[in-house]
Amino acid sequence: MADAAGAAEAATVVETTGLTKRYRGGQLAVDGLDLAVPRGSVFGFLGPNGSGKTTTIRMLLGLIEPTRGTARLLGEPMPSAARRVLPRVGALIEGPALYGFLSGRDNLLRYDAADPDADPRTRSARVGEALERVGLAAAAGKKARAYSLGMKQRLGLAAALLQPRELLVLDEPTNGLDPQGMREIRALVRELAADGITVFLSSHLLDEIEQVCTHTAVMHRGRLVTQGTVAEMSAGVRGRLAVGTPDTAEAARLLKEHGVTDVTVEENRVTGELPAPVPAPGHGNAGADGAAAGAGAGAPDGDPLDLADLNAALVRAGVRVRAFGQENASLEDAFVALTGEGFDVAG
Numbered sequence: 617m618a619d620a621a622g623a624a625e626a627a628t629v630v631e632t633t634g635l636t637k638r639y640r641g642g643q644l645a646v647d648g649l650d651l652a653v654p655r656g657s658v659f660g661f662l663g664p665n666g667s668g669k670t671t672t673i674r675m676l677l678g679l680i681e682p683t684r685g686t687a688r689l690l691g692e693p694m695p696s697a698a699r700r701v702l703p704r705v706g707a708l709i710e711g712p713a714l715y716g717f718l719s720g721r722d723n724l725l726r727y728d729a730a731d732p733d734a735d736p737r738t739r740s741a742r743v744g745e746a747l748e749r750v751g752l753a754a755a756a757g758k759k760a761r762a763y764s765l766g767m768k769q770r771l772g773l774a775a776a777l778l779q780p781r782e783l784l785v786l787d788e789p790t791n792g793l794d795p796q797g798m799r800e801i802r803a804l805v806r807e808l809a810a811d812g813i814t815v816f817l818s819s820h821l822l823d824e825i826e827q828v829c830t831h832t833a834v835m836h837r838g839r840l841v842t843q844g845t846v847a848e849m850s851a852g853v854r855g856r857l858a859v860g861t862p863d864t865a866e867a868a869r870l871l872k873e874h875g876v877t878d879v880t881v882e883e884n885r886v887t888g889e890l891p892a893p894v895p896a897p898g899h900g901n902a903g904a905d906g907a908a909a910g911a912g913a914g915a916p917d918g919d920p921l922d923l924a925d926l927n928a929a930l931v932r933a934g935v936r937v938r939a940f941g942q943e944n945a946s947l948e949d950a951f952v953a954l955t956g957e958g959f960d961v962a963g
């Protein structure tokens with residue numbers, strides 16, 4: 617009993633240990649993956665094309681066997697517990713399989729009829745609710761082939777939501793969609809999360825992860841680079857200092873003098889890396905007292921660099937400052953900082 621209850625309420629809904637897949641051709645697609653997806657999260661599984669996301673998802677759902685390592689879904693081992701676990705998991709992988717000549721509603725009726733546990737007496741109500749949930753009630757009578765890609769994707773989601781689910785696994789759910797279709801799917805993901813469903817979605821779009829996810833894991837060439845909350849990930853990378861000014865040469869010189877590195881001049885703008893954690897106002901902490909702190913030394917005299925002082929110094933030197941501040945680091949900055957490579961993907 618305790619065990620069953622424990623499994624039913626597993627706080628970590630996806631957990632892998634050393635999960636590895638080497639394809640028959642020898643390709644090491646996933647290499648020693650330790651993943652932990654907290655219940656209630658919207659978890660973005662991020663990585664460029666070919667980094668191993670789909671292979672991981674297929675192992676999680678028991679569609680392919682790992683070469684090594686283990687995967688647990690809702691607290692239960694996969695693939696051995698697949699029959700017990702999968703009914704509690706909705707999945708949308710590589711686009712839904714739909715009959716174009718059937719209406720959206722009839723497609724769902726077929727899906728529902730294929731589920732041996734679905735009560736035929738409540739089928740119509742269930743299908744109606746699922747259509748409602750994904751915003752397709754009004755288009756339910758239209759043939760699926762007349763649906764936009766976004767509508768097809770939503771119909772696929774409706775199929776995954778015919779039964780109550782604890783976890784939804786979506787492989788690149790917005791791939792190929794136009795901006796409006798993307799917005800619709802993202803809004804839907806947020807709604808489902810608000811209903812308490814944990815959502816695990818893969819994406820090669822950094823801004824998508826930033827917009828909808830609470831947590832993320834970053835894959836790079838089959839390996840996990842990092843995982844944590846999206847906020848932690850961005851906070852781990854300090855944003856660049858940006859100064860808007862027509863007096864770029866003088867501003868650049870002064871910034872360098874104050875210990876700012878990697879100073880870059882663009883038209884009417886100078887940016888650079890701040891040398892040390894900038895203390896909040898009133899925090900005259902002694903931590904950055906120069907010397908061995910090296911890059912963390914701040915201003916040349918050893919005092920920590922204060923943004924207000926720096927701004928004042930620019931103004932004193934006659935630099936006309938139009939804008940001044942630290943830009944927010946993005947997930948893209950974090951990825952580049954973590955991997956030393958750009959997030960360069962095709963499509």
Ligand SMILES: Nc1ncnc2c1ncn2[C@@H]1O[C@H](COP(=O)(O)OP(=O)(O)OP(=O)(O)O)[C@@H](O)[C@H]1O
Pocket residue numbers: 639640641643644645663664665666667668669670671672820
């Ligand atoms: N069935 C297969 N046999 C051999 N190699 C494969 C197979 N499936 C994928 N691969 C390779 O494994 C690596 C990881 O692929 P995978 O599809 O898991 O990555 P991905 O991150 O999901 O990328 P994409 O978004 O392009 O699908 C790639 O190098 C790919 O070529």
